Amino acid sequence: MTKKILVGAILTGILGVILYLIFPKDLEESTTTDLADVPDIFVRNVQIQAFDETGHLAYELAAEEIEQFTAQTKMLFKHLEILVEQENGEQWHMTADVGSVQPDSNKPSQILEPIELLGTVHVYSGDINNPEYSFSGMNVVFDPRANTIHSDDEVYIKADASTYDADSFRFDLTTKRLELSSEPGSQVEIQHENIEAE
Secondary structure, three states: OHHHHHHHHHHHHHHHHHHHHHHHOOOOOOOOOOOOHHEOOOOOOOOEEOOOOOOOEEEEEEEEEEEEEEEEEHHEEEEEEEEOOOOOOOOEEEEEEEEEEEEOOOOOOOOOOOOEEOOOOOEEEEEOOOOOEEEHHHHHEEOOOOOOOOOOEEEEEEEOEEEEOOOEEEEEOOOOOOOEEEEOOOOOOEEEEEOOOO
């Protein structure tokens, strides 16, 4: 009887090895996911109105998608548009592939956190076809509390009849004060458009 059990066990083992070699493994190694890399809130087609401490409308934001990462205190906006209207009625339009809000987890969150505009960024005032001011770059930060935009990356700027290429800039949307800077060894390039009378 013991001999039959032993032979059966050997045959079962051999059959198991043959089946293991012939058929591919269906079980894959399990992968682990860091929950900090996964958004815990996901919303589509969102419109947001943000107000300052006095109750004045600071900006309006529209995005195709919003992802919030609570573990990283980060919020991502995809394909966003921002509209800022000044008290004098002047409107500033901002578009970007991605926007990121990352408040400091060690400090209390501000009412209006800066928004980092990433990818292809365009900021302009007036008509899109003939803007009074236009900023084109890759990484621009909009600070709604200070009502400014700035960047430490290359940017192309059009202001009235002048154009500028600079390594970094800071611009006040209210006073329209423009500060340009460049890396050592390079310079800010300024060009003026000539409008000739026909």
